[in-house]
Amino acid sequence: MISSIIIICIFGFLSAAVDAISGGGGLISLPALLLVGIPPHLALGINKFASSMGSFNSSLTFARSGKVNFQLVKWLVPFTFLGASLGVWSVLRISPDFLNKIVPILVIFVGIYTLINKNLGIENRFNGYKTSSLLLGIVFAFSLGFYDGFFGPGTGSFLIFAFISVYGFDFVSASANSKVLNFTSNLASLILFAWNGKILYQYGIPMAIAMIIGSQVGTRLAITRGARLVKPIFLTMSFLVSLKLMIW
Template structure:
């Protein structure tokens, strides 16, 4: 019991720190729970509980630093909620096989495109909101909220890339805003897992505490070090998500 707690707390801390910087923390935290023998359905719910606490902490820290564009995300959050709820509903009746293949291609494109374009996301080129980019922002909030509720891997990477591509944010600002939306979709999923009794609180609570601390460390590192730190970690985590999906598919 104590060894299991030690494992999930240490790996949870690492996962949350990385996730706060560039997304992809689920590649570490979920396998940690499975590794100690937690059944898959309980591992998913417990991980969602701990990750939601960490993403909430990251969102608050980023917001206090002034990196969150509240005038934008206040419009996106309702669409994220709706998308996540629809995604959870859809996964009960639709095969995820096609989505798995599509996401593998998309996440590879995102990672390779970011790697090849050296200046992408290194400077904040945001020029304000207008009806077109606000509409696009709400659409990808809905779509990625749906994806997170339906499937999940790579959501943080897609959100960060979307904020850079559509709004011209730098990596730190994109990471800050993506964390707010990611918390929104996580929260909806968390409620559904809790409603169905799929959270193992004996592991979830201590893991959440360490993940909150990890998210604080990761967020502060991202704010202080900027895009120079965030971009390489973003590329690494995007490609690791792709490798994980290839492994699952093969």
């Protein structure tokens, strides 16, 4: 058990650091839990518990740095929570298998579009929001919240891309604001997993501590190194998420 905890803590640290920068940390943390022999339904619960702690810490650090636009996200958070709650409720009744074919294509599209547009997300061009852009933001907040509760892989990438495309944020600001929504959807899912007894806390607590430390490192790197660090990591994780989903 001790060796298993050490393994998931190491990979938990790495996944949280990457996730804080660009999203896609679940690509590292969830396989680590499965690697040490934890059953899938319990691995999902442990991962959601630990990643929620990491995303909360990232959100807090980004907020303290002034990178989170609370005037905007205050409108989006309730719809993300509602969407995630409905997503978890739905996945208990409907198989998410059909998304395995659709999501990789969408994530690849996001990666290719970002790669082609060399200046996308490099400069912060946010100049406030209008009613139309706020409504569009509410739609993506609800939709991606639902998706995260229902299925999950690539949520961070989609959120970052949405903040850049809709509001003109740079990659660092997009990562900061997406972390707040990501934590919201994680929290909604976590509540249900905990309610149904799907979390093994003897694994979840050590992994959560490692992910809090990892998220702190990743967030600081994103803030100090800027969009030119975040963009290549974002592209790499987008394509890795797509590849992983294709071979599932």
